[in-house]
Amino acid sequence: MRSPSAHTGDTTSSASRRALGSVFAVVFLDVFAFALVIPLLPVWAQRFTASPYAIISLSSVYALAQFVFAPAWGALSDRVGRRRLLALSIAGEGASFIGMALGSGLGWLYAARVAQGIFAAGTFAIPPALVADVTTPERRSRGMGFIGAALALGFVLGPGTGAQLAKISTALPFFAAAAVSAVNLLVAILLLPETHSVSVKESTSRESAISPVMALARKGLPTLMALFAVNTFAFSNMESSFTLFLQAQFGLAEQETVVLSGRLLAFVGVVAAVVQGGLIGPLTARFGEKVLLAAGFAATSVGLAAVPGQHSTAALLMPLALAAAGFGLIGPSLISLISRAAGPEHQGAVQGLTQGLGSVSRTLGPQAAAVSFGALGIGWPFWTAAVLLAACFAVTAAAVCGPAGTASARPGPAVERRKDPA
Numbered sequence: 307m308r309s310p311s312a313h314t315g316d317t318t319s320s321a322s323r324r325a326l327g328s329v330f331a332v333v334f335l336d337v338f339a340f341a342l343v344i345p346l347l348p349v350w351a352q353r354f355t356a357s358p359y360a361i362i363s364l365s366s367v368y369a370l371a372q373f374v375f376a377p378a379w380g381a382l383s384d385r386v387g388r389r390r391l392l393a394l395s396i397a398g399e400g401a402s403f404i405g406m407a408l409g410s411g412l413g414w415l416y417a418a419r420v421a422q423g424i425f426a427a428g429t430f431a432i433p434p435a436l437v438a439d440v441t442t443p444e445r446r447s448r449g450m451g452f453i454g455a456a457l458a459l460g461f462v463l464g465p466g467t468g469a470q471l472a473k474i475s476t477a478l479p480f481f482a483a484a485a486v487s488a489v490n491l492l493v494a495i496l497l498l499p500e501t502h503s504v505s506v507k508e509s510t511s512r513e514s515a516i517s518p519v520m521a522l523a524r525k526g527l528p529t530l531m532a533l534f535a536v537n538t539f540a541f542s543n544m545e546s547s548f549t550l551f552l553q554a555q556f557g558l559a560e561q562e563t564v565v566l567s568g569r570l571l572a573f574v575g576v577v578a579a580v581v582q583g584g585l586i587g588p589l590t591a592r593f594g595e596k597v598l599l600a601a602g603f604a605a606t607s608v609g610l611a612a613v614p615g616q617h618s619t620a621a622l623l624m625p626l627a628l629a630a631a632g633f634g635l636i637g638p639s640l641i642s643l644i645s646r647a648a649g650p651e652h653q654g655a656v657q658g659l660t661q662g663l664g665s666v667s668r669t670l671g672p673q674a675a676a677v678s679f680g681a682l683g684i685g686w687p688f689w690t691a692a693v694l695l696a697a698c699f700a701v702t703a704a705a706v707c708g709p710a711g712t713a714s715a716r717p718g719p720a721v722e723r724r725k726d727p728a
Contacts (some may be wrong), residue, residue, distance in 0.1 A: 308438055314432055317628075325439075326452050327688075328493070328499065329453065330452045330455070330456045331497065332433065332623075333433050333453050334456040334460050335460075336429045337459075337460025338407035338460040338464045338467075338486055339483040341468065341492065342464045342465075342470055342471070342479045342483045342565075342572070343479050344465050344468065345468055346468055346469075346480075346564060347364060347547075348361050348550060349560050351364060354411055354412035356678055359676045362550075362672045362673075362676040363676065364416065364573035364672075365545075365546040366669045366673050367423065368422060369424025369666070369672070370423065371420045371424045372418075373668075374427075375428075375662075377431075377659045377662045378427075378691045379428040379653040380656070380657050380661070381473060381655040382654070384655055388520065389500045390683075392429065392436075393494040393495055394425075395426070396429060396490050397425075397487070398422075398424065399483075400487030400488055400490075401421070401424055402421040403415070403481070403487065407477045410566040415572060419675075422682070423489070427565075427661065431663075432654065432657075434645065434660075435653040436659075439653065440654040445587075446645055448586065448587040449637075453638070453641075454581075454582030454637045455579050455635075457578075458511050458576075458582055458634065459579045460575070461578070464575075465572055467482075468483075469564050470568075478572050509511060510656045526647050527651075530643050530647065531644065531660055534641075534663065535666065535667045536697070537667075538667035538671070539668075539670060540610070540665075540695050541671070542667060542668045542671030543671040543672070543694075544691050546687075547672075547687040550679065550684070550686075551679075551687070552566055552570070554684045555684060568618065570619070570622065570626060574629070575631035576592030576630075576634055578630045582637065582638055584597075585634075590638075597649045599639040600699055600703045601635055601691060602633065602636035602708050603695050603698040607693075607695035607699060610681040610688045610689075612624075613626065613629070613688045614685025615685075622643070641657075644660055674687070674690065675687040685713075
């Protein structure tokens with residue numbers, strides 16, 4: 307006969323799995339909606355301006371809004387819970403897509419993009435905190451891998467679908483993204499459980515205003531957050547200029563560029579989804595998070611450095627696959643390490659602060675890409691990203707080889723007290 311404690315553990319584990327499944331669905335739909343317009347947005351902006359700087363800067367204002375609001379979304383979720391704020395974020399994003407579709411000028415497009423960044427800050431900051439609520443430290447990377455796989459799958463299906471919809475009407479992907487957001491709102495309201503317990507909310511409510519500062523004082527977090535910021539800068543450096551790179555490298559027309567960009571981003575998403583959805587758990591159990599983080603930085607650096615030297619779309623597949631696999635290793639490993647160092651009482655605040663720092667990188671990355679793309683050449687955003695990721699590899703490799711290491715994969719005592727099964 308099974309003991310009551312075993313029955314309780316099975317029930318909690320089942321609830322954790324349902325929560326992770328709901329998070330996967332919410333994140334996937336959110337990213338899918340976002341990715342529907344990624345290949346189209348630079349071309350859509352060309353209706354109002356021919357300046358590459360103005361077009362690429364659409365990514366910067368989006369990221370700047372995230373930087374300002376992500377810490378607030380995360381800290382607030384520590385006080386009032388995750389679900390309602392996540393639902394509000396999704397609703398706001400849906401409205402911003404409609405604003406982009408109906409915009410009649412560059413200023414309107416920028417305003418809608420800023421609004422999207424404000425609400426997307428919540429959808430970036432809250433899901434990692436929600437996963438941390440329902441997973442043990444030992445299985446944290448696997449839980450974060452659910453988010454990574456959802457992100458990757460959204461990028462697999464979103465850009466290609468958006469490119470096909472753009473053949474019918476260039477405005478259609480924006481309206482489709484709004485419709486997907488409406489569906490996602492229903493999923494969040496009806497299926498997503500509230501995972502932040504009342505006891506934890508009460509213990510953090512008095513400290514929520516200063517918790518991001520407290521978080522920085524925790525051992526290892528400054529270095530981990532710096533790695534996150536640099537990695538995000540490198541990725542946004544590449545992502546924001548990718549469509550324009552393809553257009554310049556292969557001399558393509560507008561619609562051909564959108565279709566090719568969508569297909570290649572989908573390919574990148576497939577590779578990352580395989581790594582994050584199927585491989586990250588076994589690999590973490592075998593090698594540990596620090597080793598996977600170092601391997602991810604190395605692979606991505608080599609892959610991005612090789613992209614500008616390819617002169618056919620087929621030749622692009624190998625370096626893009628290497629970079630995508632590397633990104634697939636970096637994301638869950640790094641977020642898991644940050645979550646472990648944060649402790650259960652400040653998950654929202656720490657994840658919000660982390661995403662805020664990432665938003666600074668997403669603000670500066672496209673700006674750097676715009677300058678280097680226009681002044682130095684179309685390959686420089688990729689080479690810049692490769693050098694930065696090589697530096698991240700050096701820092702992480704030193705931690706792996708060191709006796710303790712800053713980015714320790716071992717949970718600290720405060721985190722180890724959390725024994726929720728997942």
